Amino acid sequence: MALPAEPPTPPTSSPPLPSDVQVTPVRDAAAKMTFIRFPASLYAGDPNWVPPLEMERKDFLDPKKNPFFDYAEVELFLARRGRDVVGRIAAIRNPRHLEIHGTKEGFFGLFECVNDAGIARALLETAGTWLKSRGMDTMLGPANFSSNQDWGLLVDGFDTPPAIMMPYNPTYYPALLEACGLSKAKDLFAFELSASAQPPEKVVRIAEKMRQREGVTVRAVNLKDFPAEVERIRSIYNSAWEKNWGFVPFTDKEFDHLAKDMKTIVRPELVLIAEVKGEAVAFSMTLPDGNQAIKAANGRLTTFGLPIGLAKLVLASRRINRLRLITLGIKEGYRRRGLDAILYLDTLRTAHRLGYAGGEISWTLEDNHLVNRAIESMGGQRSKVYRVYQRPL
Amino acid sequence: MSDVFDKCSNWKDYRIAKATGLYPYFRVIEASHGATEVEIEGKRVIMVGSNNYLGLSADPRVKEAAIKATEKFGTTCSGSRLLNGTLSLHEELEAKLAKFLNREAALVISTGFQTNLALASILGRHDIVFSDRQNHASLVDGIRLSFSTERKFRHNDMDHLEQLLAQAKPEAGKIIITDGVFSMEGDVCNLPRIVELAKQYNARVMTDDAHAMGVLGEKGRGTSEYFGLEKETDLVMGTFSKSFASLGGVLAGPFDVINYMRHNSRSVIFSASMTPGSIAAALKSLEIIEAEPQRRARLLDIAEKMHNGFRAMGFDTGVSVTPVVPVHIGDQVKCFRFWRALHEAGVFANPVIPPAVEAGHALIRTSYMATHTDAQLDRVLDTFETIGRKLGVIPGTRPTVYEPVQIARPASAVRSNKASEKWAAGSAGLLADKGGITFEQLSKMSSREVAGKIFDAVEQLTWRAANLQPEDLRQLKAAPMKLWEKRGELPGLLLEKGAHFFLRNGTGTDGNPADRI
Numbered sequence: 001m002a003l004p005a006e007p008p009t010p011p012t013s014s015p016p017l018p019s020d021v022q023v024t025p026v027r028d029a030a031a032k033m034t035f036i037r038f039p040a041s042l043y044a045g046d047p048n049w050v051p052p053l054e055m056e057r058k059d060f061l062d063p064k065k066n067p068f069f070d071y072a073e074v075e076l077f078l079a080r081r082g083r084d085v086v087g088r089i090a091a092i093r094n095p096r097h098l099e100i101h102g103t104k105e106g107f108f109g110l111f112e113c114v115n116d117a118g119i120a121r122a123l124l125e126t127a128g129t130w131l132k133s134r135g136m137d138t139m140l141g142p143a144n145f146s147s148n149q150d151w152g153l154l155v156d157g158f159d160t161p162p163a164i165m166m167p168y169n170p171t172y173y174p175a176l177l178e179a180c181g182l183s184k185a186k187d188l189f190a191f192e193l194s195a196s197a198q199p200p201e202k203v204v205r206i207a208e209k210m211r212q213r214e215g216v217t218v219r220a221v222n223l224k225d226f227p228a229e230v231e232r233i234r235s236i237y238n239s240a241w242e243k244n245w246g247f248v249p250f251t252d253k254e255f256d257h258l259a260k261d262m263k264t265i266v267r268p269e270l271v272l273i274a275e276v277k278g279e280a281v282a283f284s285m286t287l288p289d290g291n292q293a294i295k296a297a298n299g300r301l302t303t304f305g306l307p308i309g310l311a312k313l314v315l316a317s318r319r320i321n322r323l324r325l326i327t328l329g330i331k332e333g334y335r336r337r338g339l340d341a342i343l344y345l346d347t348l349r350t351a352h353r354l355g356y357a358g359g360e361i362s363w364t365l366e367d368n369h370l371v372n373r374a375i376e377s378m379g380g381q382r383s384k385v386y387r388v389y390q391r392p393l
Numbered sequence: 394m395s396d397v398f399d400k401c402s403n404w405k406d407y408r409i410a411k412a413t414g415l416y417p418y419f420r421v422i423e424a425s426h427g428a429t430e431v432e433i434e435g436k437r438v439i440m441v442g443s444n445n446y447l448g449l450s451a452d453p454r455v456k457e458a459a460i461k462a463t464e465k466f467g468t469t470c471s472g473s474r475l476l477n478g479t480l481s482l483h484e485e486l487e488a489k490l491a492k493f494l495n496r497e498a499a500l501v502i503s504t505g506f507q508t509n510l511a512l513a514s515i516l517g518r519h520d521i522v523f524s525d526r527q528n529h530a531s532l533v534d535g536i537r538l539s540f541s542t543e544r545k546f547r548h549n550d551m552d553h554l555e556q557l558l559a560q561a562k563p564e565a566g567k568i569i570i571t572d573g574v575f576s577m578e579g580d581v582c583n584l585p586r587i588v589e590l591a592k593q594y595n596a597r598v599m600t601d602d603a604h605a606m607g608v609l610g611e612k613g614r615g616t617s618e619y620f621g622l623e624k625e626t627d628l629v630m631g632t633f634s635k636s637f638a639s640l641g642g643v644l645a646g647p648f649d650v651i652n653y654m655r656h657n658s659r660s661v662i663f664s665a666s667m668t669p670g671s672i673a674a675a676l677k678s679l680e681i682i683e684a685e686p687q688r689r690a691r692l693l694d695i696a697e698k699m700h701n702g703f704r705a706m707g708f709d710t711g712v713s714v715t716p717v718v719p720v721h722i723g724d725q726v727k728c729f730r731f732w733r734a735l736h737e738a739g740v741f742a743n744p745v746i747p748p749a750v751e752a753g754h755a756l757i758r759t760s761y762m763a764t765h766t767d768a769q770l771d772r773v774l775d776t777f778e779t780i781g782r783k784l785g786v787i788p789g790t791r792p793t794v795y796e797p798v799q800i801a802r803p804a805s806a807v808r809s810n811k812a813s814e815k816w817a818a819g820s821a822g823l824l825a826d827k828g829g830i831t832f833e834q835l836s837k838m839s840s841r842e843v844a845g846k847i848f849d850a851v852e853q854l855t856w857r858a859a860n861l862q863p864e865d866l867r868q869l870k871a872a873p874m875k876l877w878e879k880r881g882e883l884p885g886l887l888l889e890k891g892a893h894f895f896l897r898n899g900t901g902t903d904g905n906p907a908d909r910i
Contacts, residue, residue, distance in 0.1 A: 053856070054852065055852060055853060055856035058858075155871050260862065263862075265862070299853045300852055301852055301856055301859065302848065302851050302852045303848075304844075304848060305847065305848050307855055310855060310859065340432040
C-alpha cells in the first residue's frame with residue numbers, strides 16, 4: 001500500500017533534547033501501572049476526557065490477555081523528570097503489517113506528553129531508535145496499537161468527548177508532533193448524525209427500490225447463534241477492508257477477542273446483517289457509546305474497596321443516548337448497489353425507535369470519497385478529524 | 394551479640410525440603426550397573442544426571458588401568474606435585490594431553506575445581522578479567538582469589554562484552570574467560586565473536602571446556618576445535634570427571650604460562666597430587682577418546698533424539714545444542730515434584746533451581762552417555778511425558794509442530810537453538826517481576842500503601858467478576874468436579890502453594906548466581 005507520493009520533509013530545526021529528562025523502558029509491574037495512570041494527572045480538569053478503566057488498560061497491555069502480543073513486539077517507555085512522570089510512548093513492530101504492505105513501517109502509540117516539545121522529541125526519538133534498530137525506515141502513528149484498534153491524533157473537533165474506542169488528546173499535541181518533524185500521512189474523519197432528523201427523501205427512495213430489486217433482507221444479529229454470526233461477519237470484514245490504506249486483517253484470535261468484548265456492550269438490534277438469497281453479504285455494527293458510561297466511573301470500578309464506580313457505570317449505562325456506527329462492510333461484488341444506504345437507513349430507523357438521540361459514524365479515510373459522500377448524503381456532518389502522522393527514521 | 398552459627402540454625406530451606414519429602418540432594422547411590430543404571434534405596438533407576446558423557450567410567454579397560462596403577466604405585470602420592478607427589482604417570486598424562494590439545498604444555502591438577510582456582514596466580518593486580526555471568530563457580534572463585542578486577546558480561550551477550558572491553562583501560566592486561574559449554578543450559582559460548590573482540594582489544598582468551606572436552610569437535614578437543622579457533626584460544630581448561638571417567642583437571646597453553654602456574658598456583662603446590670588410579674584412568678580414557686570417535690557420534694545422536702523427543706511432547710529444551718538437555722519446568726516447587734515423580738518412576742535426573750537459573754525458570758537437567766541404550770532412552774522419554782502431563786507442564790496432546798534441535802556436531806558451528814520466547818524473555822529479565830509481594834516488602838510499606846494494594850486487588854476482582862462470560866460461569870460450575878478428579882494431586886498442589894509461601898517469605902535465596910554443578 002503506497003503512501004502519498006511527496007516525501008515528508010525532514011524537520012528544519014528540532015527542539016533541543018532536555019538534559020534532565022530520562023526515558024526508560026517499562027520492565028516491571030509498578031512501572032506499567034505508572035504508565036497506565038499517567039494520563040489521569042495529565043488530563044485532570046479536561047471535561048471531554050474519558051478516563052479509561054485502569055483494569056481494561058492493564059489487560060490491554062498484558063501479553064497474556066491481548067492477542068496482539070502473539071505476533072507483535074511492543075516496548076513501552078516512560079519519560080521522567082526527576083521523580084515526576086512527564087510523558088509516555090509505545091514503540092510497536094507489527095510483523096503482519098510489514099508482511100501485508102511490504103514496507104518497513106514501524107508504529108508509535110499510547111503517546112501522552114506534557115506541553116514540552118523537548119520531552120516529546122525525547123520520547124519520539126526513543127521510539128524511533130527502537131524501531132530503527134529493528135530495521136524500520138518509517139515511523140507511523142499514533143496507533144494504539146494498530147489500525148484495528150484506535151489510531152490517529154485528534155486535530156479538529158475538541159469540543160465534544162470522543163466516542164467509544166476513538167482516541168482523544170489535548171489540543172497542543174498536533175503542534176508537538178509537528179515540531180518533532182512528523183507530518184501528515186493520512187486524515188481520518190468522524191461524522192455526526194442525528195437520529196431524529198428525517199433521512200433525505202431521495203436516499204429513502206433509492207434504498208427501498210434496491211431492497212425490492214435485489215431481494216435484500218436486513219436482519220439483526222442473533223446472539224444465540226454467536227459463533228456462526230461472528231464467522232459471517234469475519235468473512236465480510238476481511239474481504240471488505242483488504243484494499244484499505246493501513247489495513248491489516250485480524251487474526252482469528254484477535255477477532256474472537258474483539259467479538260467477546262463487543263458482546264458485553266452490543267445491542268443486537270443495532271448490528272445488522274444484509275442477506276441476498278440467504279447469503280450474508282454486508283453488515284454494519286453500531287454500538288451504544290459506552291464512553292458515556294465509562295466516563296462516570298472515572299477510571300475505577302471501586303473506591304476504597306466499594307463498588308462505587310461500578311454502580312455509577314451501571315447507572316450511566318442506562319442513560320446512554322448516543323451511538324457510534326463503527327463498521328460497515330460490503331463483500332466484493334455487492335458494492336455500489338446501494339447496500340450501504342439500506343444499512344444506514346435501517347440503523348437510523350432502529351436508533352430512532354430505541355430512543356437514541358444520535359451519534360457518530362467513524363472513522364473513514366479522507367480519500368474514501370464513495371463512503372464519505374454516502375454519509376454526507378444521509379445528512380452526516382463532519383465533526384472530528386484524526387490525523388495519522390509519519391516520519392522517516 | 395551475634396553468633397557465627399546463627400545463620401546455620403536459622404536456615405529453613407533444608408528443613409522445609411526434608412519435611413515435605415522434596416529434598417533432592419546428596420542421594421546415596423548403593424551400586425552401579427554399567428553407569429547407565431544405578432541403585433538408590435534398593436531400587437534400580439536410569440541415570441540421566443551424570444556427566445559421564447562417553448560412559449567410560451564403566452569401561453573394563455579404564456577400570457583395569459586404574460587397578461594396575463594402584464597396584465604399582467599405591468593408593469595415593471601422599472604429597473604435592475612440587476615435592477614428593479609427581480609420578481611418571483603425571484608426566485606422561487601431561488605430555489599426552491599437551492599433544493592431544495595441540496598446546497606447548499599442560500598441567501594436571503587434583504580436581505577440576507582446583508584447576509580453575511590455579512588461574513588466580515596469573516591474574517595480577519592490574520589485570521582485568523572479563524567473565525560470562527553464567528560461568529562455573531570454580532571460575533568465579535578462581536577470579537575472586539586473584540587480585541585482578543573482574544568485569545562480568547551478560548550471558549553470551551557480545552555487545553555487553555564489547556562495551557566492557559571498550560570501557561577498560563587500554564594499557565591493562567585483559568583476558569576473556571568463558572565456559573565452552575554452559576553446564577546448566579547446554580549452550581555454547583560465542584567463541585568466534587569473543588576471539589574477534591579479543592583481537593580488537595588485545596585480550597587473551599580462555600575457555601573452560603569441562604563439558605566440551607571429549608564431546609565437541611572432530612577429535613573431541615572441545616569448543617575451540619569445534620569452531621576451528623584453537624590457535625586463537627590462548628588457554629584451555631578441562632576436567633577428568635566428565636568424559637575422562639576420572640577425577641582431576643588440566644590446563645593447557647603456552648609453556649611459560651603453564652610453567653608459571655605450576656610453580657605459583659597455590660591449588661597446585663599446596664594440594665596432594667592426583668592419585669595413581671585417577672591418572673591411569675584418565676590416561677586410558679584419553680587413549681579411547683582418540684581411538685573411538687564413534688562414541689562421540691553416538692552421544693550427539695542420543696542428544697538429538699532426546700531434544701527432539703522432549704520437544705515433540707511440548708517440553709521446552711531451551712538453547713541447548715549439546716548432550717546437556719535441560720527440560721524447562723518453570724516453577725521451583727513443581728520442579729521438585731517433577732523430580733520426585735521421576736525418581737519414583739525410576740529416572741535419576743537433577744532439579745536446577747534459582748539461583749543457578751533465573752527465577753521462574755527452574756528446570757530438570759538431564760545429560761546422557763554414549764552407552765545409554767535406546768530402550769533406556771525411550772523409557773526416560775515415556776516417563777517424562779506421563780509426569781509432564783500429570784503435573785500440567787505439557788499439554789494433554791502433543792503439539793502438531795515443534796522446532797527440531799540443531800546439535801553441535803563437528804563443523805556445524807551452531808551456538809544455540811532458537812529458544813522459546815518464554816525462556817528468552819526470562820534471560821532478558823522481563824519476567825522477573827511477577828507482581829507478587831513478600832512479607833518483607835509488605836512490612837516496609839506505609840499503611841496507606843498497603844490499603845492501596847488491597848483496594849487494587851478488590852478492583853481487579855471486581856473487574857474479573859464484571860467480565861465473567863457465560864462460558865466462564867460454566868467453567869466455574871465444573872470446577873468442583875475437576876477438583877474431585879484431581880484429588881490425587883491435591884496434596885502435591887497444596888504443597889506447591891505452601892512451599893511457595895515459605896520460600897517467598899523465607900531467606901536463603903541470596904546465594905551466588907554462579908553456584909552451579
